[in-house]
Amino acid sequence: MIDFSTIQFVDIIEFIGTFAFAISGIRLASAKKFDLFGAFVVGLVTAVGGATLRDLLFGVIPFWMDNSIYLWCTLFALVFVMIFHNYLIHLHNTFFAFDSIGLALFVVVGAEKALNLGFDPWVAVAMGTITGSVGGVIRDVLINEIPLIFRKEIYALACVIGGIVFVTLCKYTTLNLVIIEITSATVVIIVRYLAVKYQLSLPILKGEHKKKLPH
Amino acid sequence: MIDFSTIQFVDIIEFIGTFAFAISGIRLASAKKFDLFGAFVVGLVTAVGGATLRDLLFGVIPFWMDNSIYLWCTLFALVFVMIFHNYLIHLHNTFFAFDSIGLALFVVVGAEKALNLGFDPWVAVAMGTITGSVGGVIRDVLINEIPLIFRKEIYALACVIGGIVFVTLCKYTTLNLVIIEITSATVVIIVRYLAVKYQLSLPILKGEHKKKLPH
Amino acid sequence: MIDFSTIQFVDIIEFIGTFAFAISGIRLASAKKFDLFGAFVVGLVTAVGGATLRDLLFGVIPFWMDNSIYLWCTLFALVFVMIFHNYLIHLHNTFFAFDSIGLALFVVVGAEKALNLGFDPWVAVAMGTITGSVGGVIRDVLINEIPLIFRKEIYALACVIGGIVFVTLCKYTTLNLVIIEITSATVVIIVRYLAVKYQLSLPILKGEHKKKLPH
Numbered sequence: 001m002i003d004f005s006t007i008q009f010v011d012i013i014e015f016i017g018t019f020a021f022a023i024s025g026i027r028l029a030s031a032k033k034f035d036l037f038g039a040f041v042v043g044l045v046t047a048v049g050g051a052t053l054r055d056l057l058f059g060v061i062p063f064w065m066d067n068s069i070y071l072w073c074t075l076f077a078l079v080f081v082m083i084f085h086n087y088l089i090h091l092h093n094t095f096f097a098f099d100s101i102g103l104a105l106f107v108v109v110g111a112e113k114a115l116n117l118g119f120d121p122w123v124a125v126a127m128g129t130i131t132g133s134v135g136g137v138i139r140d141v142l143i144n145e146i147p148l149i150f151r152k153e154i155y156a157l158a159c160v161i162g163g164i165v166f167v168t169l170c171k172y173t174t175l176n177l178v179i180i181e182i183t184s185a186t187v188v189i190i191v192r193y194l195a196v197k198y199q200l201s202l203p204i205l206k207g208e209h210k211k212k213l214p215h
Numbered sequence: 216m217i218d219f220s221t222i223q224f225v226d227i228i229e230f231i232g233t234f235a236f237a238i239s240g241i242r243l244a245s246a247k248k249f250d251l252f253g254a255f256v257v258g259l260v261t262a263v264g265g266a267t268l269r270d271l272l273f274g275v276i277p278f279w280m281d282n283s284i285y286l287w288c289t290l291f292a293l294v295f296v297m298i299f300h301n302y303l304i305h306l307h308n309t310f311f312a313f314d315s316i317g318l319a320l321f322v323v324v325g326a327e328k329a330l331n332l333g334f335d336p337w338v339a340v341a342m343g344t345i346t347g348s349v350g351g352v353i354r355d356v357l358i359n360e361i362p363l364i365f366r367k368e369i370y371a372l373a374c375v376i377g378g379i380v381f382v383t384l385c386k387y388t389t390l391n392l393v394i395i396e397i398t399s400a401t402v403v404i405i406v407r408y409l410a411v412k413y414q415l416s417l418p419i420l421k422g423e424h425k426k427k428l429p430h
Numbered sequence: 431m432i433d434f435s436t437i438q439f440v441d442i443i444e445f446i447g448t449f450a451f452a453i454s455g456i457r458l459a460s461a462k463k464f465d466l467f468g469a470f471v472v473g474l475v476t477a478v479g480g481a482t483l484r485d486l487l488f489g490v491i492p493f494w495m496d497n498s499i500y501l502w503c504t505l506f507a508l509v510f511v512m513i514f515h516n517y518l519i520h521l522h523n524t525f526f527a528f529d530s531i532g533l534a535l536f537v538v539v540g541a542e543k544a545l546n547l548g549f550d551p552w553v554a555v556a557m558g559t560i561t562g563s564v565g566g567v568i569r570d571v572l573i574n575e576i577p578l579i580f581r582k583e584i585y586a587l588a589c590v591i592g593g594i595v596f597v598t599l600c601k602y603t604t605l606n607l608v609i610i611e612i613t614s615a616t617v618v619i620i621v622r623y624l625a626v627k628y629q630l631s632l633p634i635l636k637g638e639h640k641k642k643l644p645h
Contacts, residue, residue: 038580
């Protein structure tokens with residue numbers, strides 16, 4: 001279904017996404033004074049954590065155990081941060097673009113893998129979201145912060161919407177898979193871009209003015 | 216072994232338990248100013264996290280991937296909290312009852328699944344405890360608090376005792392499975408109720424008056 | 431490949447390692463005023479967490495579900511801490527030695543299991559490191575601290591180096607497996623000892639003088 005030239009292109013996208021996710025983990029680890037190994041691990045977990053949980057839930061061997069490219073990509077991100085740490089701030093927009101591209105790919109890959117394994121469409125949406133967002137959640141747990149995704153952005157909603165578009169197009173259209181992939185990925189990128197540009201966010205759940213909560 | 220009417224009843228109990236666990240996650244997420252999606256995720260993880268880890272340890276596909284009811288139940292809990300947030304405090308006893316019923320069911324289901332898969336009785340007790348308590352632990356990690364279960368309640372001990380009762384009755388009696396299930400579940404509920412009523416708690420481990428601990 | 435006397439010896443080493451890892455978890459839990467059950471769980475997770483993640487990644491049933499010895503060992507560690515809590519500080523060097531022995535064993539066992547399952551050498555190194563260090567990471571997440579391993583020690587690097595020695599000797603020499611195991615384990619112990627003795631640590635990643643980081 002996917003010819004050789006597409007695989008090549010997807011590989012490049014995946015490398016960009018892994019790199020961008022790893023950079024985000026490494027920068028946050030650096031802000032917490034992690035040593036080089038700690039920064040490497042946080043970067044790696046940010047990049048592969050979501051897809052690893054997805055594969056564990058599917059009962060398959062995690063994808064990264066087949067190919068050392070993800071480790072090398074994270075190492076490259078680490079060296080990149082070490083060399084250019086004073087200039088990273090100027091690359092903000094580039095990283096944002098890379099990160100969004102990576103997110104879009106991860107969502108599509110996660111949802112597609114679920115459908116290929118015969119799971120229901122709603123599982124595919126959940127797996128797309130898990131693939132795209134759980135790496136960042138584990139990253140935030142490791143640096144001992146409340147996961148950003150739960151409070152600040154509609155990051156996760158972009159995953160959910162992209163996943164819904166993907167499974168809907170797969171189920172109700174006869175479009176070529178590559179076109180479906182590109183469309184869904186574009187939706188993820190646009191939703192995320194609009195959310196950040198217009199500072200859209202989900203409403204915060206109203207509190208109870210109550211200190212002690214039951215278990 | 217279980218006839219249709221029992222399945223129906225168990226389903227209702229499971230819905231109540233999932234709902235109560237989700238509510239507990241959503242309320243704590245709300246106290247931390249999580250947005251709606253964050254509250255939903257924390258609610259879902261609280262409800263299905265324990266059983267998910269159990270299924271991963273068993274090497275089987277997590278139960279919730281077969282049925283979207285757990286997502287709907289969590290969504291219902293979220294809407295419930297949004298609508299009734301000012302009245303939740305008055306429902307304290309109801310939630311406590313629901314939560315205990317859910318806990319009891321989760322412990323029994325977890326222990327039973329382990330025995331059905333041929334594991335040793337002590338693994339069944341461990342799996343009942345994991346099913347009942349790990350959701351709350353993940354919830355507390357996500358909201359960046361020390362897990363409540365490790366400090367304040369004998370929540371976990373109720374799981375352990377209920378699990379021991381379950382495997383003992385299964386192994387040494389010829390009682391009908393449904394009776395064993397109800398008995399064990401009742402034990403969990405009673406232990407938890409007595410612990411809360413009489414503020415029973417396990418002793419705290421004595422410290423060492425020592426700041427720096429070795430790794 | 432391993433005769434009966436070796437199995438015996440490995441069992442003793444494994445018990446020592448499990449005991450030492452459990453002690454480290456229990457002591458840190460105690461410092462956070464965990465109750466006895468909480469301390470037990472943190473001790474257990476510290477001892478078996480790394481190997482559990484390894485086995486989940488391998489898609490095999492976690493090793494501890496076959497044998498209740500790890501629970502008993504953790505319980506023994508708990509009782510030990512309860513009885514000798516005032517004297518533990520004087521046992522610092524003993525614990526350090528036990529902990530290093532345990533770490534060395536875990537790394538070798540993890541790497542060996544990966545090679546036996548047919549994974550690439552770099553996966554074996556990763557699995558040795560995961561087996562040796564993830565228990566401590568989960569411990570630190572549960573007590574709500576930034577994982578020590580990411581900031582203070584070259585603990586993890588000792589795992590990586592030991593793993594590399596192990597896979598290199600397995601691949602490029604015809605040495606007896608037991609000799610390879612002992613050599614690699616010794617390397618782990620020596621690296622860790624030297625790192626602590628000379629306070630070696632990896633450099634901290636330079637920060638960006640920037641408060642707000644992109645996601």
